[in-house]
Amino acid sequence: MTQLPPRARPQSLGVLLRLAHQHFASAVDEALGQAGFGDIRPHHANVFSFVPPEGIPVSELTLKAGVRKQTMAQAVEELERLGYVERRAHPNDxxxxxxxxxERGTKIRPLAMATGEGVERSxxxxLGEGELEALRAGLQALLGKVHGGEGAC
Structure with a gap:
């Protein structure tokens, strides 16, 4: 079997996904910092992305974000101390x-989404609109299959 020279080897898909995510997250972090939200960290996206207006238990946030309960509890505690989230008694339990x-926390998602849309336009x-949409479709299909047929985010 012939080995490709180091430069000719395709990069690991994991590395490529991580680098693309870093580019995306850096743009969002910069926009948040410029808007006065410099205390938000990338792992806080696991909270902001999934909290509905009617609230959500930490256990459900954990499942939606695909992180460990301890990781989510820590992020929620940090955001509560920073004034972005609050915990209230469940009305039925x-x-x-x-x-x-x-109120402060509700300002994050629209800013992050607008910035993300700008990154996607760029x-x-x-890359070309068709190529980007093919990438999105491929990732959604992969995630749907990985998550047992559930729809991807």
């Missing part, structure tokens, strides 16, 4: 608490 975005200009 007094033993449980729901996570809600505060990528579409560089």
């Amino acid at each position: 007094k033993r449980s608490r729901l996570v809600f975005l505060t 990528w579409a200009q560089r």
Whole structure:
């Protein structure tokens, strides 16, 4: 079997996905910092991305984000200290608490989404709209299959 020289070997898909995510996340981090939200860290996206207006238990956030319960609990605690989320008693289960975005917290998602859309437009200009949509479709199909037929995010 012939080995390709180091430069000719295709990069690992994991590395490529991580680098693309870093580019995307850096743009969002920069926009958040410029808007006065410099205390938000990338792992906080696991919270902001999945909290609905009616609130959500940490256990459900954990499942939606695909992270460990300890990781999610830590992110929620950090965001609560920073004033982005609050926990309130569950109306149907007094033993449980729901996570809600505060007024400050509700400002994050629209800014992050607008910035993300800008990154995607930039990528579409560089790569081509069709190529970017093919990438999106392929990733959605892969994630759907990996997650047992569930729809991807």
